[in-house]
Amino acid sequence: SECLVGSEMCIRDSPDTAHPMAAAVESGEFERGIALCGSGNGICMTVNKHQGIRGALCWTTEIAWLARLHNNANVCCIPARFISFDDAQDIVERFLSTEFEGGRHQRRIEKIPLK
Numbered sequence: 001s002e003c004l005v006g007s008e009m010c011i012r013d014s015p016d017t018a019h020p021m022a023a024a025v026e027s028g029e030f031e032r033g034i035a036l037c038g039s040g041n042g043i044c045m046t047v048n049k050h051q052g053i054r055g056a057l058c059w060t061t062e063i064a065w066l067a068r069l070h071n072n073a074n075v076c077c078i079p080a081r082f083i084s085f086d087d088a089q090d091i092v093e094r095f096l097s098t099e100f101e102g103g104r105h106q107r108r109i110e111k112i113p114l115k
Helices: 014-027 041-047 061-071 085-097 104-110
Strands: 033-037 055-057 075-079
Touching: 014 033, 014 041, 014 075, 033 041, 033 085, 041 055, 041 075, 055 061, 061 085, 061 104, 075 085
Parallel strands: 033 075, 055 075
Antiparallel strands: none
8 A cells, every 4th residue: 555645645555455355355254345446457356366256346336236136246346436325325235135045046146156
């Protein structure tokens, strides 16, 4: 991490925060995680390096809902440069309040990790 001199803002590379958060979700310390970066892509790629993580890039509430409902996503990756704060809040609320549907989707989830 690098802090800007004379500023309260710190510049961090997304893996610096993504890996510890993903490890905490993967270990069961937390049930789900929320990750943000400019496009959402870098942080989503990073969390998905963890075998127990299913990170989903969510830019609408419908995408967040489907990520949970059909993919049992456990990390919501948000493209902070492209959505408003209010939209981000709505996406997080939808992601956290949606349960996995299971059924035919469970079989697909089981095929995701490399073993």
